[in-house]
Amino acid sequence: MENLEQLERRLWSAADQLRSNSKLTSTEYYMPILGLIFLRHAYNRFLVVKKEVEASLPSRGGVTRPLTKEDFKRKGALYLQEQAQYEYLLTLPSDQDVAGAIIKAMELIEADYAPLQGVLPKDYQIFESDVLKNLLKTFNDRALQSASGDMFGRIYEYFLMKFAMQGAQDNGEFFTPPSLVQTLVNVIEPDHGIVTDPACGSGGMFVQTSHFLEKVGKPTHEAVTFYGQEKTAATIKLAKMNLAVHGLEGSIAEGNSFYEDQHNLLGRADFVMANPPFNVDEVDAEKIKNDPRLPFGLPGVNKNKKVSNGNYLWISYFHSYLNATGRAGFVMSSQASSAGNAEKEVRRKLVESGDVDAMVSIRSNFFYTRTVPCELWFLDKGKPAAMRDHVLMLDARNIYRKVTRKVYDFSPEQSQNLTAIVWLYRGQQDRYLKLVNDYLNQVCAEAALVPEQLLAFDQNLNKLEKALMKFKEAVPASEAGIAELEANLEEWLLTFGNYSHDREALLQGLASYRETWCPNVLQSNEWQLQAREAFEPLATKAKGLSKQLDLLYKIASRTLEGAQALAKSSGLPLSITEDGPVGQQRKNLEAQRQLTIEQLMEMAYFHKQAAWLQTRFPEAKLRNVEGLVKLTSRDEIETNDWSLTPGRYVGASPQEVDEDFDFEETLRDIHIELAGLNEEAAELAQKIQLNFDELVL
Template identity: 60%
Template sequence: MENVAQIEKKLWEAADYLRANSKLTSTEYYMPVLGLIFLRHAYNRFLKAEDEIKQHLPSRGGVTRAITKDDFVSKGALFLREHAKFDYLLNLSADNDKGQAISKAMEAIEEDYEALKGVLPKEYHIFDNDLLTNLLKVFNNKALQTANGDVFGRIYEYFLMNFAIEGAQDKGEFFTPVSLVETIVNIIEPDHGMVLDPACGSGGMFVQTSHFLEESGRKAYQAVTFYGQEKTETTIRLAKMNLAVHGLEGNIVEGNTFYDDKHELFSKCDFVMANPPFNVDKVDSEKIKGDVRLPFGLPGVNKEKQVSNGNYLWISFFYSYLNDKGRAGFVMSSQASSAGNQDKEVRRKLIETGHVDVMVAIGSNFFYTRTVPCELWFFDKAKPEERKDKVLMLDARGIYRKVTRTINDFSPEQLKNLTAITWLYRGHTTGYLALIKQYYASISKEAALLPGRMDEFSAMLAKYAEKLDEFLHWVLTSNLDAALQQSYQEAVGEAQAAVERYRQDWATLEEKLAIWLKNYAVLPETNQEHQAASDAFAPLAAELKALRKELDAAVKALLRVSDVVEKELDAKKQPTWDGREMNRLGKELDALRQVANEQLKLPRYFYKQIHWLQSRFPDAVLVDVPGLVKLADRSEIEQKDWSLTPGRYVGVAPQEMDEDFDFEQAMRDIHVELAGWNEEAVKLGKEIQANFEELGI
């Protein structure tokens, strides 16, 4: 997944370039292109499943049983007929009608899978052969030929996002950022029964549920049943394609959830997840005033007998779909948690049920098409009696990773750490301790890899220094100006000191790491053992950080010697100096420096995750942490006018001197910002130039 952002961008630019040079609009273009991504992913899953199936096929009398469609179902993959395989379409000769061939491939898949009837795009006749040939080549990118489902899921969403921005869909409401979906799934843990998303968009909640189940060794089709409702037929097609490409099925129907309950699942669902459209107005109150899904009554209704904001309709619906042990998690506008008037009355009644479980505040820029912050709401109708009058308030607005100038998400570790807080809230200490143990396993794994990486770097460092030494004889025996001689000798002296300092400190640190690894060859289990392991690793973490600087300094000092040799001593004219060779070695040295530097970061990175948790929850139990988390009781919530806004409860974290300020991360964030502005400037410049050309200027 490390290079997936570059792959996404490259694929999008190539595909968008082809569209821009055709006569197709984004609306005509987006579904067929998503269909090709579907075919590419389906073919990857087919090949992987086919290989696994062949290894375990039974044979009788020396004859192996033929592969069937059912074999692929058990592997969570689609069976593909020969003419529906991506490679077959890619290798068709130029005189074949590619549009017709791709449409027939889609028809073949629909014939084999009832759930996909009428879902897959078949509008390829509007494309000319060259455009389709080039698109097939785009999605035959080498990086995609063995890509897994996570990569394709990202690419699928990236294309959805870009098509949304291009205007192919209304405000990009058909999918939810993965970070938010993962947070919802991790907190409600949908591991059985009926799972409903009444505003299902492209089906991201269902896909992430399947990933959640896979991590525990379970299959989604065995554990849960997916139900979805969506108001537009086109978005339903997107959802069914998304499910199918992940080997999933769901009962997804068309309907406006404000007025229709197509599945009639009132009080039947084990889990409800959703990202509904926020702040919808003009909902006809007359059509819904007797709806059984509104157990707390109508929210605010205006003079025209319209619900002026639909947020609390959604909130009530989600609650009402749950059975008496059900859980719900959903995205909601940050305005809703403190809304007044009749909305507050609905919220009060909801809080008084004791079923509001967790509230999580999310910062800005998590959505592709809107920058506003939001909140995640969680209900649990099976809350134990001791937590009935309490709500976990979690303010995660300051926790994020910058992806682009306008997009943030959670890193995998940030997501795990937030989930761990909810485990402590529910008394699942074992999960919390298991996560810390997992981080220790990562420290051990990455620390064990360090000697190999460092040896490769050290060998190249020595080789580069030797090449400089070969030139030293010429310098010392030449008739160079005394000032130049001194300049060179100073640079050499600095380099020798920097290299020696790095070598000595790495040797010392390597020995200490080896001792730590030996002492914790058996990973710690209890919280007390975890604390001891952390205390033992803390000075090593500081030394890892210091060594990275020394490593960089050693390379920089050696490269400076080369710079002095070439620029001040004019060594390029000397037969004993091979500038090209030194340049090549310099690039190799810098590449190995980066590898070693990255490896030095990793043990410390996982230690920082442990420290983040232990410094806040030292006894492995939930405590209030200013600026982050507070367990609020109902009396306090009532005093705050029934508000469910986490920031009103957790307060502000005390100002501290950050001794561990991550300068490199700050610089990376600045670089991301700058790159985003530059990219937009280039795009805007092209648009301006095109406008001038149209005007004949």
């Protein structure tokens, strides 16, 4: 299977190009396209389950009983009548009404499944027939024909993200970046009971909860019940489709959460997760002044009897939904944690309740359509008595990776490392040590793959060297340019000699390390510290060898270019009889160089993750780390005007010397930014051309 990220980009590009031919806006076409992804996934799952069911169907008198909808329901799949199957739509005769056939497929599915009635998109007449046929072919990509639910879930989420970036729905407010949702899930660990999201958008909180439950080995449908609420019917459809495409079920109700609790969840929820709209104004205070979901009272009300900012309404609602041991994790505007006046009074009461568990600051550019920073709030009504007068303050603004020029997120390891700090806060040292141990074992696993990659690079390099040596011997000594070729080859051999010495030193060191430290079961913190420190010099050697690989490739390329020029001027052939043209050998060498360096970097990367944790928490216990984390007392919070802004407590992050600064990696970041600008330029050029064509017409 090709790289999933490449597949996502390729599918998006194909679908978006076809869409552009229809001159539709993203608001008009995003639901129909998501509907086609839904149909493709439902058909894949149908085929898998059909094969499983047919293998176990009973027969009587040589006659096997027919398939039923219940057979598929038991295995978490949709039963698809023939006209609702993707293959049927794909092979429609050329004169068939494609839009009508797709609408019929949606209607058949809705007729069979009550939770989806009125949900699936049916506005396919907006596309021309040829565009629809090409869209069907796009999502019949070979890589998708046997794709799993997880893959389709990722693709579905990717398309949601891309539509959010285009502002397809409420400026993208229906979509919360997965890395933030993952962080919320990691901290509150929703593994039982009622899970609710009163501003559920496209249902991403529920999907990530199901992924978490899979990891801990609990069937989602047995462990939790999902309740969501949204104010717009279109967004509810997105959520229901998103749940269905992941094989999940939940009750999603329509209602304005400022005024309604459609599921009557007051004091009932085990877990609350949400990314509500920030800074909403003009909420009618008269309608909610006696609302039981406001145990701390109303925040600021203006002269028009309107709540001037709805942030603390959301916070109070989330708190009120929790049962006696419930946890909440939600995204909130960074303004809320230090807001003054009546909002401060609500915050004071909330802090005094002892239920504020942790605060995490997130830098700007984590959202696809908003550049503002935010904070993650965590409440825990079941917090241990000894911790109820403390709040964990975590400033994660310096923790991120760059995805595009405009968008940042957490890598999986960064998210795990933040979660590990919470584990230490909760006294779960065993989980922290398990994570560090996993990183060290991953170092061992990646180190085991290094010799093979280095050998492959050497073999490719040697083939090119032999070809150039053979060519040099065939060139007359009087030929212009031969001296330069000989000088390049001499530099090559000298550099290779130095590289060979360092390569052997690294390989011997890795072999010794693996023999001493790998593999290992869960060990003490002291042992883990020794294991990580023992790898430090090897990480340095791996970095140095990566530089040498780059240098060798550059020298080999320069030597080849000179030889090719010499071959052209002398008329002598330059080729490799057994392995094809020399030019192809250079391409092979470049590809292998990249693979080898990636392997060396991967090994060092996991070592770096272990080092990140161990250097900050050397005793495997929570401690205050300047610029990162502080366990803050209620007295200190009161002294700071009841502010819950982490940066106010953890201090400034000390200036760190980046020993791993890589000029080429920096250039790659610049390349990402340039690619983003070029993409925007192409999109603008296309829009300008479309507008011009319309004017001309």
